[in-house]
Amino acid sequence: MDSVALSEYLVLSAILFALGVYGFILKRNIITIFMSIELMLNAVNLSFVAFANYWNLLEGQVLVFFVMVVAAAEAAVGLAIIIAVFRTRQTLNVDRVNLLKL
Amino acid sequence: MNNTTIFIIVAVVKIALVAFILLTGVAYMTWLERKVVGHIQNRWGPTRVGPFGLLQPLADGVKFILKEDLVPDRVHKGLYILAPGLALTMSLVAIAVIPFGNAVHGIPGEGAAGSALQITGMVQDGSIGDINIGLLIILGATSIGVYGVALAGWSSNSKYALLGSLRASAQMISYELALGLSLVGVLILSGTLSLRGIVDGQISGHPWLGFLPHWYIFPQLIAFFIYLMSAYAETNRIPFDLPEAETELVAGYHTEYSAMKFAMFFMAEYINMITVGCIATLLFFGGWHGPALPFLPPLLQSLLPIFWFSVKIFVFMFVYIWIRGTLPRFRYDQLMAFGWKFLLPLAIANIIITGLIVALRG
Amino acid sequence: MLHHVLFIIFGMICVAGAINLVAQRHPINSALSLVVVMGSLAMIYLLLGAEFLAAIQVIVYAGAIMVLFVFVIMLLNAGEEERTQGNHFALWLGAPAVATLAGMLMWIVFRNDPHKTVALGNMLGSPDNTHGLANLLFTKYLLPFEITSVLILIAIMGAVVLSKKEG
Numbered sequence: 001m002d003s004v005a006l007s008e009y010l011v012l013s014a015i016l017f018a019l020g021v022y023g024f025i026l027k028r029n030i031i032t033i034f035m036s037i038e039l040m041l042n043a044v045n046l047s048f049v050a051f052a053n054y055w056n057l058l059e060g061q062v063l064v065f066f067v068m069v070v071a072a073a074e075a076a077v078g079l080a081i082i083i084a085v086f087r088t089r090q091t092l093n094v095d096r097v098n099l100l101k102l
Numbered sequence: 103m104n105n106t107t108i109f110i111i112v113a114v115v116k117i118a119l120v121a122f123i124l125l126t127g128v129a130y131m132t133w134l135e136r137k138v139v140g141h142i143q144n145r146w147g148p149t150r151v152g153p154f155g156l157l158q159p160l161a162d163g164v165k166f167i168l169k170e171d172l173v174p175d176r177v178h179k180g181l182y183i184l185a186p187g188l189a190l191t192m193s194l195v196a197i198a199v200i201p202f203g204n205a206v207h208g209i210p211g212e213g214a215a216g217s218a219l220q221i222t223g224m225v226q227d228g229s230i231g232d233i234n235i236g237l238l239i240i241l242g243a244t245s246i247g248v249y250g251v252a253l254a255g256w257s258s259n260s261k262y263a264l265l266g267s268l269r270a271s272a273q274m275i276s277y278e279l280a281l282g283l284s285l286v287g288v289l290i291l292s293g294t295l296s297l298r299g300i301v302d303g304q305i306s307g308h309p310w311l312g313f314l315p316h317w318y319i320f321p322q323l324i325a326f327f328i329y330l331m332s333a334y335a336e337t338n339r340i341p342f343d344l345p346e347a348e349t350e351l352v353a354g355y356h357t358e359y360s361a362m363k364f365a366m367f368f369m370a371e372y373i374n375m376i377t378v379g380c381i382a383t384l385l386f387f388g389g390w391h392g393p394a395l396p397f398l399p400p401l402l403q404s405l406l407p408i409f410w411f412s413v414k415i416f417v418f419m420f421v422y423i424w425i426r427g428t429l430p431r432f433r434y435d436q437l438m439a440f441g442w443k444f445l446l447p448l449a450i451a452n453i454i455i456t457g458l459i460v461a462l463r464g
Numbered sequence: 465m466l467h468h469v470l471f472i473i474f475g476m477i478c479v480a481g482a483i484n485l486v487a488q489r490h491p492i493n494s495a496l497s498l499v500v501v502m503g504s505l506a507m508i509y510l511l512l513g514a515e516f517l518a519a520i521q522v523i524v525y526a527g528a529i530m531v532l533f534v535f536v537i538m539l540l541n542a543g544e545e546e547r548t549q550g551n552h553f554a555l556w557l558g559a560p561a562v563a564t565l566a567g568m569l570m571w572i573v574f575r576n577d578p579h580k581t582v583a584l585g586n587m588l589g590s591p592d593n594t595h596g597l598a599n600l601l602f603t604k605y606l607l608p609f610e611i612t613s614v615l616i617l618i619a620i621m622g623a624v625v626l627s628k629k630e631g
Contacts, residue, residue: 003581004471009512010573012475016501018566019482025558031491031537035498038529039482042505045521053512053582058596061514062605065597068524069612073619075529079536080626086540087629181492234592238519245527249499252531256492256538268538275531295594 009050016043028093030082034075041071109224116221124197128372129159135423142427169361174259177358181257186359186366189250193373196243198222199236200380201298203390203407219408223298232298237289240381241282244336248274250370251355258358267355269434270338270345276441277335277342283449284328287456288318288385301389319386325452326386328445333378335441337371339422341429342437379418387414470511477504489544495533502526512582516594 020043023036045064052060082092089097133148133155140147148155173182201220224231233239248271255267289295292303300318307316319326335342345355356367383389392410394403432440481501485494502525509518601609 003583004467006580006582007573008471008475009508009582011570012478012508014566014569014573015479016482018562018569019479019486021565022558022562023486025562026486026554029491029542031533031540031542032485032494035485035491035494035533038525039485039498039501042502042525046505046508049509049512049514049517050582052514054580058600061517061593061597062600064514064517065520065601066608066612068520069616072524072529073615075532076619076623077626079532080623082536083540084626092540092542181496235515235519235594238516238523242519242522242527245523245531248527248531249534252534252538253496256534264538268535271531271535275528278528 006050006054010047013043013047013050016040016046028095030085030092030094031079033094034078034082038071038075041067113221120197120221121194124194124373124376125369127376128369129163131372131375131419132162133159134419135426138420138423139427142424163365166361166365171362172360174358176259178257178259181253183363185250185254185257186363186370188253189247189370190366190373192243192247192250193370193377196240196377197373197380199233199239199297200377200384201232201301201389202411203405204230220298230298232296234294234296234299236297237285237295237300237381237385240377241278244281244374245275245278247370247374248278250367254359254367255355258355260358263355263357266345266357270355273338273342273345273434273437273441274336276438277332277445280328280441280445280449281332281336283446283453284325284332285381285385286449286453287322287325290453290456290460291318291321297384297389301384301391304388305391315388315391317386317388317391322386322452322456324448325456326382328449328452329382329386332441332445333382334422334425335437337374337378339371339375340426341431344431344434344437347431375419375422376415379415379422382418383411383414467511471508474504474507474511477501478508491537491542492534495530495537498533499526499530502530514593516597 017040020036020040023039024033027033027036045067048060048064048067052058052064085097086092091097136158137147137155148158151157151161173179198221201223203219220232222233251267251274252271253267255263255265255270258264288300292300294300294303304315304317309315310320314320334340338346356364359367390407390411392406392413395406396403398406478501481497481504484497485501488494488497502521506518506521506526509515509521
């Protein structure tokens, strides 16, 4: 047992991804749904870094860098949209914002 | 006793020593602050407790320990206790990667698993191993320290605390940008993120004009001032201390805290000030580089770098306290405009110009 | 051996944080458990030799993006979740679906050779993780790098416009 198998890192990534999907489907608060999306992105980052180490290529880490940048941009714009929705609907529950009419 | 045991023992001794010196330094910095601000305001400062008021920090410490620990009724218990602990822990993490000087020879266990003059380093085959992303760890610890402030206000379940903590954390994350970008100029010149590597880059070489050492303050003067101003805003000190001023928002984010937890916030703030002084000396003033005094015995000579390092940090602490006694404070909108509209573009311009000059020089 | 022990410790902290994120009802608790997940993922990146990415994960993800989430939760004063009809539907249909997804992914992973191992720490061929990444980012992948900077500019403008008050 001198080294960890690659599949162990990928299993961890799969579990985190599945939990992110579960949070995305289950929760009703917009902000928590958004956080589940961030969890999914992090799980994918982990598998990229694991593969980068396995194949000894730094391209995997470059892609993780870009994923982080895109996640930051998406979080900023998404939270601005959430604030705008909250201002009109006064609620953060997705079940109550299912009609275009107020 | 094999090498691992010696290594662990030396590491524990180093941690205890640095923690003791740091906490004593923080305590006496409060004494220095009250004395200096008092003299600036034409009064004495503490004089009654011990000669020149030197035992005042001791009295304050006893007060903090013995005071009644009030916990208001409807606070969010877990976060209320977590917030000061998080602030203090992150300040100490930043101190852990700071090198204090060159290796002092004669420590048992050196050469096998020797210890460098910092909490996290190790001597291997003559060269001192250092964390090669030391500067990023300090920036990361500062970023996580914002949570201490934000959660303190949220968990206190009080309007003043919430508003104060929102303002304080917005201020801290705005000035983090200018802080990080102002250090990139130094990184372009030094080529490494390791703190020991940055200092080594400043020590070597023939001095300019015969007496100016190769410290990075000379090519990066503007970056130094941007760094200093951003650091004052990060540590919530005058002229940027609107979130915790007593005449605003009661006491800001630590309104509902008393006794030991308030002391933890207090200590975290002063340890952050010491970290800012350490980074300024390491990156801009050559760290432990100073004139060697040949008339001293060899043991004191090998401890001389630590002495120069402490002198430089003391100068920075004095400037902090001096500015506190002298300047008024910014209004909140002036503060945010200054950080976003002035310091950030200036820092980016500094990076562009530094990069151009380094690239054109080949 | 140490690699395995550290991986198991930080992996369990990750999974515990992720389960806590899904299980908690108040969004601030979910946000803080996501911060814990990101911190332990940064430790796992250190195990994989990506020390620059670990530092960036802490500075950008845990120290800026999650602070933004915590701000919005504090500003909007988000309360605990209420139980609506959609909740039951999601619970009874969602849980088996997600378990199937996780099972499929893990089966695909375990079907491959479990002896492919991952080395602890350093990657060969570059003096430093920072040097290697910088080399790639500024030579081979310069165009995506510049495009992401334009993307951030667009995101900043979008966020400022979207959160302005009416009138």
